[in-house]
Amino acid sequence: MGRCFLRTEVVLLCMLAVGFATDGAVLAKDKAPKIKGPIVEVMLTEYAIQMPSSFKHGWVTLRISNKGDALHGLRAQDSKKTWELAPPIAPGKTVLVPIQLRKGTFMVYCSTAEHATVGMQAVAYVQ
Numbered sequence: 001m002g003r004c005f006l007r008t009e010v011v012l013l014c015m016l017a018v019g020f021a022t023d024g025a026v027l028a029k030d031k032a033p034k035i036k037g038p039i040v041e042v043m044l045t046e047y048a049i050q051m052p053s054s055f056k057h058g059w060v061t062l063r064i065s066n067k068g069d070a071l072h073g074l075r076a077q078d079s080k081k082t083w084e085l086a087p088p089i090a091p092g093k094t095v096l097v098p099i100q101l102r103k104g105t106f107m108v109y110c111s112t113a114e115h116a117t118v119g120m121q122a123v124a125y126v127q
């Protein structure tokens with residue numbers, strides 16, 4: 001049932017796979033996004049990610065807002081896989097991303113340039 005794409009980088013994006021499973025991945029602007037489960041606010045700035053650190057497994061909808069002045073994207077990874085949660089989002093824009101969380105520990109980080117190395121990363125614990 002999982003669909004996988006091999007991106008140009010080292011990103012292996014597997015929808016409906018173990019860990020973060022995305023429902024239709026990132027939503028097109030012209031489509032009304034499906035909201036599943038509780039909405040979780042994720043705020044991206046230079047250079048930090050503000051979001052809760054612990055989650056309950058199951059569906060949540062990430063409301064990812066770029067409150068900064070640069071492009072920021074969002075990826076998650078565990079020891080085996082990387083998931084593209086949102087491609088680079090323009091400053092001032094917000095996207096809704098429904099995802100199904102599985103139990104585990106995930107590193108969440110910005111996919112733009114070297115932002116992760118200067119602080120745009122967080123850890124998400126899913127129980």
Ligand SMILES: [Cu+2]
Binds near residue numbers: 110116
């Ligand atoms: Cu960034």
